[in-house]
Amino acid sequence: MKIFYSCYGGAHSSIITANIHLGLLPDKRVATIHEIIHCPYFDATKSKEIGRPIFMGEDSLKNQIFALGMASSRNQYTQLLYEYVRLQQGSCRGEILIINTIPLINLKVRVGGFLSRKLNLISIGRPLVAIGIQNRYMNFVKLVENLKASL
Numbered sequence: 312m313k314i315f316y317s318c319y320g321g322a323h324s325s326i327i328t329a330n331i332h333l334g335l336l337p338d339k340r341v342a343t344i345h346e347i348i349h350c351p352y353f354d355a356t357k358s359k360e361i362g363r364p365i366f367m368g369e370d371s372l373k374n375q376i377f378a379l380g381m382a383s384s385r386n387q388y389t390q391l392l393y394e395y396v397r398l399q400q401g402s403c404r405g406e407i408l409i410i411n412t413i414p415l416i417n418l419k420v421r422v423g424g425f426l427s428r429k430l431n432l433i434s435i436g437r438p439l440v441a442i443g444i445q446n447r448y449m450n451f452v453k454l455v456e457n458l459k460a461s462l
Contacts, residue, residue, distance in 0.1 A: 312374045314458070315364060315392065315409045321380025322356040323424050323440050324412035324451070329367040329378045332455045341448040347441040354427055354437050356380055362388060372462060385411070410458060415450045419443025 316332070318325040330336040330350045337346070347353060352365055361380040368376055381388040389409050396407045420443035427436025444451070 312372075312462070313377065313396075313407045314370075314374050315377045315379045315407070316412050317379045317381050317385070317388070317409055318412045318416070319380060319382060320356055320358070320424060320428055321361055321363075321365060321378055322352075322354050322428055323420055323444065324416050325378035325380065326350070326352045326354075326356075326365075326367075327444055327448075328410070328412045328415075328451050328455060329376050331451055332376050332459070333368045333370060335368075338452045338455065341445055344438065344441045344445065347444050348437060352378065354424075354433070354440060356428070358428065374462070379409075408458070410454070412451070412454070415447050415454065417443050417447055419446065 314332070316325040316328040327336065327347065327350070331338055336342045336350055351367065356365070361382045362384070364377040364379045366375065367378055370376055379388070392407060392409060420440050423436045423439030423441075423443055425436070426432040427440060430436070
């Protein structure tokens with residue numbers, strides 16, 4: 312199965328959730344700011360890369376885990392992915408999951424992401440995003456736990 316954690320820009324909430332899923336970030340406690348900022352691909356996606364899946368790794372069940380920024384085209388990208396898999400394999404059931412992580416973010420993540428990715432004020436934006444992620448971290452963990460339980 313291919314699991315796509317999706318968010319607006321593919322730089323923060325989808326990356327955090329994918330890293331939790333793969334065991335690269337803790338799932339029993341809130342990650343430190345250092346752990347968040349230094350996890351693979353955090354705050355690295357450029358605007359021109361939105362819409363390109365980032366392969367994050369394989370989980371213990373051999374599911375391929377991706378992060379994906381969808382910007383304001385969430386419905387179109389979701390439909391495109393499901394339709395592509397359906398055309399390739401005749402069905403997309405059991406082959407692909409797209410998990411929206413946007414409902415988990417807060418204002419700090421939104422503002423910090425804007426400062427870091429759009430205005431290139433990384434020294435201000437990146438720590439603000441990390442603090443915002445920390446504030447909602449266990450919600451990300453719960454999302455991953457619920458998904459893994461359903462697999």
